[in-house]
Amino acid sequence: MLAQDRRQRLLxxxxxxxxxxxxxxxxxxxxxxxxxxxxxxxLEGHGIAVVAADGxxxxxxxxxxxxxxxxxEVPGISINFAADIARAVGARLERVANRRLAAAPRRxxxxxxxxxxxxxxxxxxxxxxxxxxxxxxxxxxAVLRRxxxxxxxxxxxxxxxxxxxxxxxxxxxxxxxxxxxxGCPDNFMIIGxxxxxxxxMTPPSERRIAPGDLVTTELTPxxxxxxxxxxxxxxxxxxxxxxxxxxxxxxAALEAGIGAVRPGATAADVARAENDVxxxxxxxxxxxSKWTRVRGHGLGLFCxxxxxxxxxxxxxxxxxxxxxxxxxxxxxxxxxxxxGDAVVVTETGAEVLCQTPRELFEVTA
Amino acid sequence: xxxxxxxxxxxxxxDAVLAAxxxxxxxxxxxxxxxxxxSNNTRAAGVSWLTGFVPYWSEALLVLSREREPVLIVALTxxxxxxxxxxxxxxxxxxxxxxxxxxxxxxAGWKADAAVGIVDLDGxxxxxxxxxxxxxxxxxxxxxxxxxxxxxxxxxxxxxxLAVTAASIARQALAQAPxxxxxxxxxxxxxxxxxxxxxxxxxxxxxxxDLARECRFRRIEGAATLGASFALRxxxxxxxxxxxxxxxxxxxxxEAAAGRLATAVAALPDAGGFAGFxxxxxxxxxxxxxxxxxxxxxxxxxxxxxPRALVSVQASAEIDGRPMxxxxxxxxxxxxxxxxxxxxxx
Numbered sequence: 001m002l003a004q005d006r007r008q009r010l011l012x013x014x015x016x017x018x019x020x021x022x023x024x025x026x027x028x029x030x031x032x033x034x035x036x037x038x039x040x041x042x043l044e045g046h047g048i049a050v051v052a053a054d055g056x057x058x059x060x061x062x063x064x065x066x067x068x069x070x071x072x073e074v075p076g077i078s079i080n081f082a083a084d085i086a087r088a089v090g091a092r093l094e095r096v097a098n099r100r101l102a103a104a105p106r107r108x109x110x111x112x113x114x115x116x117x118x119x120x121x122x123x124x125x126x127x128x129x130x131x132x133x134x135x136x137x138x139x140x141x142a143v144l145r146r147x148x149x150x151x152x153x154x155x156x157x158x159x160x161x162x163x164x165x166x167x168x169x170x171x172x173x174x175x176x177x178x179x180x181x182x183g184c185p186d187n188f189m190i191i192g193x194x195x196x197x198x199x200x201m202t203p204p205s206e207r208r209i210a211p212g213d214l215v216t217t218e219l220t221p222x223x224x225x226x227x228x229x230x231x232x233x234x235x236x237x238x239x240x241x242x243x244x245x246x247x248x249x250x251x252a253a254l255e256a257g258i259g260a261v262r263p264g265a266t267a268a269d270v271a272r273a274e275n276d277v278x279x280x281x282x283x284x285x286x287x288x289s290k291w292t293r294v295r296g297h298g299l300g301l302f303c304x305x306x307x308x309x310x311x312x313x314x315x316x317x318x319x320x321x322x323x324x325x326x327x328x329x330x331x332x333x334x335x336x337x338x339x340g341d342a343v344v345v346t347e348t349g350a351e352v353l354c355q356t357p358r359e360l361f362e363v364t365a
Numbered sequence: 366x367x368x369x370x371x372x373x374x375x376x377x378x379x380d381a382v383l384a385a386x387x388x389x390x391x392x393x394x395x396x397x398x399x400x401x402x403x404s405n406n407t408r409a410a411g412v413s414w415l416t417g418f419v420p421y422w423s424e425a426l427l428v429l430s431r432e433r434e435p436v437l438i439v440a441l442t443x444x445x446x447x448x449x450x451x452x453x454x455x456x457x458x459x460x461x462x463x464x465x466x467x468x469x470x471x472x473a474g475w476k477a478d479a480a481v482g483i484v485d486l487d488g489x490x491x492x493x494x495x496x497x498x499x500x501x502x503x504x505x506x507x508x509x510x511x512x513x514x515x516x517x518x519x520x521x522x523x524x525x526x527l528a529v530t531a532a533s534i535a536r537q538a539l540a541q542a543p544x545x546x547x548x549x550x551x552x553x554x555x556x557x558x559x560x561x562x563x564x565x566x567x568x569x570x571x572x573x574x575d576l577a578r579e580c581r582f583r584r585i586e587g588a589a590t591l592g593a594s595f596a597l598r599x600x601x602x603x604x605x606x607x608x609x610x611x612x613x614x615x616x617x618x619x620e621a622a623a624g625r626l627a628t629a630v631a632a633l634p635d636a637g638g639f640a641g642f643x644x645x646x647x648x649x650x651x652x653x654x655x656x657x658x659x660x661x662x663x664x665x666x667x668x669x670x671x672p673r674a675l676v677s678v679q680a681s682a683e684i685d686g687r688p689m690x691x692x693x694x695x696x697x698x699x700x701x702x703x704x705x706x707x708x709x710x711x
Contacts, residue, residue: 072581107492114491169370177558200444
């Protein structure tokens with residue numbers, strides 16, 4: 001149902017733009033454009049979907065294992081296994097070279113397919129797809145709410161997993177097992193543990209959790225392909241005064257950011273609201289790209305969607321956009337801290353999706 | 366995106382092994398001034414083979430030249446530089462969102478009209494190709510896939526050992542599944558949790574919940590009803606080495622199927638032994654995709670694996686009238702030697 005809703009919306013957008021066929025690329029790093037039309041969550045290799053104006057959709061995959069899986073998972077789509085996916089799609093497009101063709105994201109396409117010497121021309125349809133991906137349908141928002149509930153529950157499981165002596169990757173193993181037990185097939189998470197030596201989060205290492213550690217995680221389960229993120233920090237043992245003071249600052253920044261989310265505001269406004277809190281406390285250095293990547297980002301079929309919340313991104317916020325607001329960065333007194341909540345832009349402001357308290361959790365040392 | 370253990374062990378992947386691989390590639394570069402190899406989390410097996418680097422997301426280009434040490438140009442931010450240096454063996458890590466532009470400028474700075482070989486040039490993202498041309502307008506870009514594939518395909522002892530560990534993780538993980546019945550989500554959770562706790566860099570679980578109805582694997586979301594006979598496939602990565610292991614549960618005679626698979630595998634790269642299977646597939650790393658289709662019942666452009674290649678084999682068959690899905694990693698023999706499974710799919 002959800003996939004049909006998306007495809008109908010895509011077809012309407014194609015018709016409005018006069019596009020005859022749409023070419024959508026995806027891989028396991030960024031599969032949102034592909035999934036929007038083909039409803040296939042690609043894990044291995046390249047995938048390209050070709051969507052005709054009448055809705056007929058063909059999915060080209062260069063992994064035979066993935067092609068078998070796609071045949072089982074998306075029965076309404078024509079599946080083509082092709083080791084040389086660029087030439088297979090090229091042969092398909094040659095048949096419709098007289099139509100207007102567009103690709104998204106065009107810059108990700110295999111280079112051979114985008115060469116000017118091809119007998120077909122592929123316009124860049126990325127902006128059109130970005131609008132569809134950012135501005136969610138009510139049915140998409142409903143799935144995001146379910147994913148947010150899953151994120152809350154998974155963070156609880158993560159907290160229970162954190163114990164002194166355990167290795168970082170064992171905490172992730174417990175969290176992933178929890179999600180699979182709940183029937184949730186996908187998640188993105190990174191982690192950090194320690195003190196002022198920790199500059200950010202990465203995949204888990206062999207490092208053992210120790211008393212006094214700040215343990216950070218960005219946890220992003222997906223339901224029906226829709227990712228919702230939660231960012232929280234906990235302390236192993238009792239938080240000290242410096243950790244509490246630092247955390248209060250991050251909470252104020254998060255609340256300021258969420259407070260800035262409303263129709264008519266821009267991504268930059270939200271980032272600026274978060275960053276101003278740091279500036280007021282003399283920590284303006286730590287909102288630079290040296291210490292932090294983004295102050296939040298879009299959520300949906302990709303865990304790091306547009307728009308990125310940065311002070312130079314002027315994307316306007318409109319009802320139906322889903323975002324995570326996270327003023328995550330390094331604090332010179334205590335180390336890296338994360339705190340973030342997923343929100344949906346409403347007609348009047350923001351609906352916060354996650355319910356986990358915004359507190360510096362403590363677990364037994 | 367990867368969220369398993371990504372780490373580097375000097376015992377499992379010594380500097381000397383990586384240095385020897387780099388030297389072999391350099392020696393094969395012939396008239397090339399530089400060689401570029403792309404990496405993201407689905408095509409990591411070229412760069413990880415030379416450096417140990419596995420991106421958990423984002424992308425990178427490895428720049429090799431005959432005289433200079435390898436440089437890794439990454440779209441990951443500076444904040445994870447220490448992580449990259451800890452998990453990889455490269456002389457220099459450069460951070461930029463436009464990896465193609467930076468790579469071209471770097472090589473052009475060495476020699477404006479350098480001959481640059483690019484592994485899988487046709488598959489390289491159009492945006493990166495455009496940036497390469499912008500950053501080095503006089504560079505001569507050619508496809509170097511064949512040069513690299515000749516070296517990448519055969520496994521050395523270090524890679525074989527990593528694959529054996531990956532196979533062992535998969536086998537121990539699948540052993541968490543009960544022989545019959547139970548809740549599929551709970552079974553998948555037990556298998557995946559075990560694999561990750563054993564240090565898997567990645568694990569994908571696919572299931573065929575009821576072989577009487579459907580003989581294809583799929584990823585499970587939500588609840589699924591288990592039939593009397595079901596199958597699980599674990600795709601496991603360990604420190605850059607990828608394998609698949611597939612088992613059927615509740616079937617009459619798994620040993621017979623395993624025996625038939627072992628016999629067919631022994632003859633590889635001759636695929637005649639698979640004639641009795643309903644479908645079959647041999648995958649392995651030829652360039653940068655960890656498990657690229659090499660041979661199989663639906664592979665129309667075969668790439669027969671060379672001697673000493675690591676592969677993963679999957680097949681479906683009917684044993685006593687009942688469908689079975691089975692699969693395991695294997696190592697091809699040297700010339701005149703039989704291939705053998707790394708682990709039993711039982």
